[in-house]
Amino acid sequence: NAGVMQNPRHLVRRRGQEARLRCSPMKGHSHVYWYRQLPEEGLKFMVYLQKENIIDESGMPKERFSAEFPKEGPSILRIQQVVRGDSAAYFCASSLGQSGNQPQHFGDGTRLSIL
Amino acid sequence: KQEVTQIPAALSVPEGENLVLNCSFTDSAIYNLQWFRQDPGKGLTSLLLIQSSQREQTSGRLNASLDKSSGRSTLYIAASQPGDSATYLCAVPPGQGGKLIFGQGTELSVKP
Numbered sequence: 363n364a365g366v367m368q369n370p371r372h373l374v375r376r377r378g379q380e381a382r383l384r385c386s387p388m389k390g391h392s393h394v395y396w397y398r399q400l401p402e403e404g405l406k407f408m409v410y411l412q413k414e415n416i417i418d419e420s421g422m423p424k425e426r427f428s429a430e431f432p433k434e435g436p437s438i439l440r441i442q443q444v445v446r447g448d449s450a451a452y453f454c455a456s457s458l459g460q461s462g463n464q465p466q467h468f469g470d471g472t473r474l475s476i477l
Numbered sequence: 478k479q480e481v482t483q484i485p486a487a488l489s490v491p492e493g494e495n496l497v498l499n500c501s502f503t504d505s506a507i508y509n510l511q512w513f514r515q516d517p518g519k520g521l522t523s524l525l526l527i528q529s530s531q532r533e534q535t536s537g538r539l540n541a542s543l544d545k546s547s548g549r550s551t552l553y554i555a556a557s558q559p560g561d562s563a564t565y566l567c568a569v570p571p572g573q574g575g576k577l578i579f580g581q582g583t584e585l586s587v588k589p
Contacts, residue, residue, distance in 0.1 A: 366520075395576065405521075405566070407576035418575050453520055455577075463528065465511055466577060468521040 364389055366469035367436075368454050374475045375444050383439040383472045387456030394437045395466060396429060399451040411437060441474075449476045479504045479571045483580035490557055491588050498552040498583045500567035505545045511577065512541050512552050513566045521566065525552070557587045 367386040375381050387394050396408040410418040411431040422429070426444075431437040441448055451473050455466040480503045490496050500510070509528050513521040525534045525541040527550070533542040540553040550567055564584045568577035 368520075397577075397579075404581045405568075405577075405579040407578070410575045421576065455521075463508065465523045465526045467523055468513070470520040473518075 366454055366456050366467055368452075368469035368472050370472060371470065372473050372475070374477060376477045377445055378443050381441040381444050381448070381474055383441075383452050383454075383474070385437040385439070385454030385456075385469060387437070387454075388467055391456035391458055391467075393457045393459065393464075394431050395455040395457075396437075396439050397453045397455065399453065399471075401450070405453065408439070444474075444476050446476050449474055479507075479569060479578050481567060481569060481578050481580040483565075483567060483583050485583060486581065487584040487586070489586040489588065492557060492559060494557050494587075495553065495555050496557055496585070498554070498565050498585070500550040500552070500580055502548045502550075502569050504571070505548050507545065507569045508572075509570065510541075510543055510550050511568050512539075512550075513568065515564045515566060515582070517563075524565075554585075557585075559587045559589045561585060562587050 369384050392413050394411045397405045399405050407421040409422050409429045414433050426442045428440045451471045453468050453471045455468045457464040457466045482501045484499050511526045512524045514524055515521050527534045527543040538555040543550045564582040566579050566582045568579045
């Protein structure tokens with residue numbers, strides 16, 4: 363499967379725990395994007411990364427959320443001390459180049475539920 | 478600030494009809510516009526990407542047009558099928574690259 367791979371598909375956490383969401387981009391893609399889809403809301407941009415660099419984190423909440431895309435391995439979206447409002451579908455996308463001239467390809471998402 | 482709007486929010490048509498989905502954006506200085514399909518519980522599937530220099534793109538029964546000056550794009554689906562039932566989203570990058578700004582989507586239901 364050469365598509366964007368996200369895991370886990372479903373994640374359940376209790377309030378106060380940490381959530382780690384993983385994303386492996388398409389082969390050859392070095393640009394990764396994270397989006398969040400809240401119930402009954404549209405997709406909202408969170409963060410844009412290239413290998414080892416955060417390019418744009420304008421959509422990331424200021425606290426508890428962080429993202430990385432190391433030289434080796436998948437991109438990780440980390441949410442510390444989760445709260446009920448973090449329950450959402452989190453989607454990762456990747457592109458070959460900047461999305462000005464390259465399409466973004468999406469994974470199937472991680473559905474995070476907070477108890 | 479770029480805003481993307483899709484009308485209608487939901488659409489139900491009988492099988493075989495041709496239909497048009499609408500997408501409008503407030504800032505005409507876009508590099509491209511991308512149409513996606515999202516099935517329930519799934520991720521987004523890229524359907525078409527139109528560069529700002531293009532007027533339309535076609536893929537099978539799908540045809541997307543772009544009018545930058547009026548801030549509009551349409552997705553035309555010919556001879557609709559029940560398998561076309563999904564939510565259709567349009568999105569634009571606000572600059573040369575990076576994030577996409579999405580519309581709220583149009584939920585399409587094609588009745589057999």
